[in-house]
Amino acid sequence: MIVVHHLDNSRSHRVLWLLEELGEPYEIRHYQRDPLTKRAPAGLRAVHPLGKAPVIADGERVVAESGAIVEYLLNRHPGTPLRPLAGTEESLRFTYWLHYAEGSLMPLLQRAIVEKAQKSLIAPEMALHLDFLESELEYNNWFAGDEFSAADIQMSFAVELAATCTPLGTHYPNLAAFLRRIRARPAYARARAFKRGGPLSLSFCSPPPRTIAMNHRSHLRIARHVLLGLVMILAFALLFGWVVMQAWNAALPALLNLPAITFWQAVAVLVLARILTGRFTHGHTGRGRFHRTAANDSAALYAAWWDEEGEAAFQAYAARQLDEAGRD
Numbered sequence: 001m002i003v004v005h006h007l008d009n010s011r012s013h014r015v016l017w018l019l020e021e022l023g024e025p026y027e028i029r030h031y032q033r034d035p036l037t038k039r040a041p042a043g044l045r046a047v048h049p050l051g052k053a054p055v056i057a058d059g060e061r062v063v064a065e066s067g068a069i070v071e072y073l074l075n076r077h078p079g080t081p082l083r084p085l086a087g088t089e090e091s092l093r094f095t096y097w098l099h100y101a102e103g104s105l106m107p108l109l110q111r112a113i114v115e116k117a118q119k120s121l122i123a124p125e126m127a128l129h130l131d132f133l134e135s136e137l138e139y140n141n142w143f144a145g146d147e148f149s150a151a152d153i154q155m156s157f158a159v160e161l162a163a164t165c166t167p168l169g170t171h172y173p174n175l176a177a178f179l180r181r182i183r184a185r186p187a188y189a190r191a192r193a194f195k196r197g198g199p200l201s202l203s204f205c206s207p208p209p210r211t212i213a214m215n216h217r218s219h220l221r222i223a224r225h226v227l228l229g230l231v232m233i234l235a236f237a238l239l240f241g242w243v244v245m246q247a248w249n250a251a252l253p254a255l256l257n258l259p260a261i262t263f264w265q266a267v268a269v270l271v272l273a274r275i276l277t278g279r280f281t282h283g284h285t286g287r288g289r290f291h292r293t294a295a296n297d298s299a300a301l302y303a304a305w306w307d308e309e310g311e312a313a314f315q316a317y318a319a320r321q322l323d324e325a326g327r328d
């Protein structure tokens with residue numbers, strides 16, 4: 001029986017899906033990625049020296065590299081509708097997509113993940129590929145032609161990954177429809193069942209390639225935030241100035257015989273107070289922060305003392321009180 005060495009959230013979903021489509025029985029050995037590095041565990045190297053997924057074992061034979069695995073599995077099912085007939089136009093397209101998925105598209109997506117700094121170089125390249133895929137699906141539902149084939153399975157992971165990088169819905173309706181079609185296949189769902197491949201959660205495409213419209217929108221959002229911040233600062237300045245003016249004029253002319261002040265004089269007093277004391281209120285200076293920390297420290301110390309000795313000290317105090325009351 002075929003054994004699939006399956007890594008979570010990885011290309012090996014495609015192999016499980018293909019096996020489900022073929023109706024071929026299989027066993028799964030599960031491997032979990034390191035939560036921090038996202039690398040496969042060392043155990044996978046015992047199966048194949050590169051320690052990558054997918055990798056399958058058929059008795060003593062080990063097959064790695066997803067395209068090779070697809071071919072290997074299809075060869076066990078001569079006449080399967082998942083591979084177009086040799087010599088047809090569809091067969092040529094089938095071979096193309098089988099290689100394109102890992103040869104062109106996945107390397108680009110992986111660069112998008114790794115080269116965060118080079119957003120501007122990756123985004124147009126990504127758009128080029130997505131436009132190409134979109135146009136390929138304009139007249140056919142499937143990559144090799146009218147019929148679903150293993151080429152669609154091979155393409156699925158890259159398209160799923162691309163969908164996490166860019167919202168397909170508006171700009172790429174054909175690709176979005178492709179995703180809906182593959183997800184609707186019962187074998188695809190079976191491959192992702194909890195006890196089989198588990199759900200795919202591909203959210204690691206960073207940075208998302210942004211369209212010009214998206215960039216435009218995010219600039220607008222920043223401008224809105226800056227404007228809102230300025231308005232709030234102004235509102236606070238007006239409010240504080242007014243409060244200082246009211247307080248001054250209500251108390252100081254009568255008590256200290258000082259002249260009444262205008263609103264702008266009150267603002268100037270506030271600014272002067274800020275410059276001379278280094279703060280408007282308590283706690284905004286380094287000193288204030290230090291005192292808060294010291295206070296926190298003493299609260300923490302008190303809590304620790306209560307945990308360790310407080311109960312015993314209280315019992316001793318209560319006993320003393322009872323003793324004194326008894327003597328009285």
Ligand SMILES: N[C@@H](CCC(=O)N[C@@H](CS)C(=O)NCC(=O)O)C(=O)O
Binds near residue numbers: 051052053064
């Ligand atoms: N081109 C190979 C790529 C294999 C590959 O890089 N697999 C990833 C999972 S999607 C992997 O094993 N990553 C874990 C690691 O490199 O430690 C294939 O199609 O099988």
